[in-house]
Structure formats: C-alpha cells, structure tokens
Amino acid sequence: MIWTLIVGLVVGAIAKLLMPGKDPGGIIITMVIGIVGSMIAYFIGRGLGWYAEGEPTGFIASVIGAVILLAIYRAIIGRNSRIHH
Template sequence: MIGDNGIIGTIVIGLLAGAIAKLLMPGKDPGGCLITILLGIAGALLAKFLGQILGLYQPGQNAGFIAAIVGAFIILFIYRMIVGRRRL
C-alpha cells in the first residue's frame, strides 16, 4: 500500500492531494501547477503532523488520503489569501 511509511509515501499522497484540492478549489493560482503540487505535499505533511499530535496516527504513519486532501485544501486557501493580498 502506498504511504504506509516514510516521506516518499507522504510526497506521493501529497501530489495526488494537491491535484484534488486544486479541482475542489478552482480558480487561478499564483505560481501555477507546480506550486499547487508543492502545497499539496505541504498539506499532506500538515495532516500527518496534526494527526500524530491528536493521536490519530502513530509516529511514522502517514496521514490518510482524505486528511491529506483537507490539509492541502487548507494550505491552498491560506496561500491564496496571502498572495492575493500582496497583489492588491
């Protein structure tokens, strides 16, 4: 199964989560597709970190796919808020 252990699994899940978060939050993203993918990876890492703090995941266990999508969505939203303010 993809993502049982390690950073590679988190990155793979993050790539997919970033793409899905982009589909769920349409609109023009500053930075394009590459930035969206990187934000997806950051979202998966965020979900993993928060899940471990809350006791949902054991150390070394990756976040679930849905949690990674939610994390990517949150990071994408925050990114758009920050970058959108700079452009005004």
C-alpha cells in the same frame, strides 16, 4: 521520494479541483501544496492522536491539509497582489 512527489501532485491537484479559482503557480506549486498539506495533516493528526509515529497520513486528511494550505496561500497572495496594484 518519487512516490512522495507523485502523491503530492495528486493531492495538490485534488485540492485545486475542490477550490476552483485562479491560482498563481504551476505544477511545482501544486506539488508543494500537496506535500506540505500532507505534512500538516500528519502533524495535526499525530497531535490529536489519530496517527502513531511512522504511520502514514490518510489520503483524505492529506487533501484536507492541502485545501487548508491552498486557502492560506490564496489569502496571502491575494493580499500581496492588492498591495502592489
């Protein structure tokens, strides 16, 4: 479990480095984005036959999943902040 959180933090941080810009949220949001991004990559990879049951997701695929999730997160948060202003 601790390893998952560490990898999630690293993957989330790399995703934020690849997509510079202002992001709401701190270390917890970064970690969640990394973990969920990795899960997205795993499920898409399994659906496409890239990963077998129980096989770990690749690091690059995890970063790609986190970048996609970060883009969606920014789109939703950006839209909500424009509505409230």
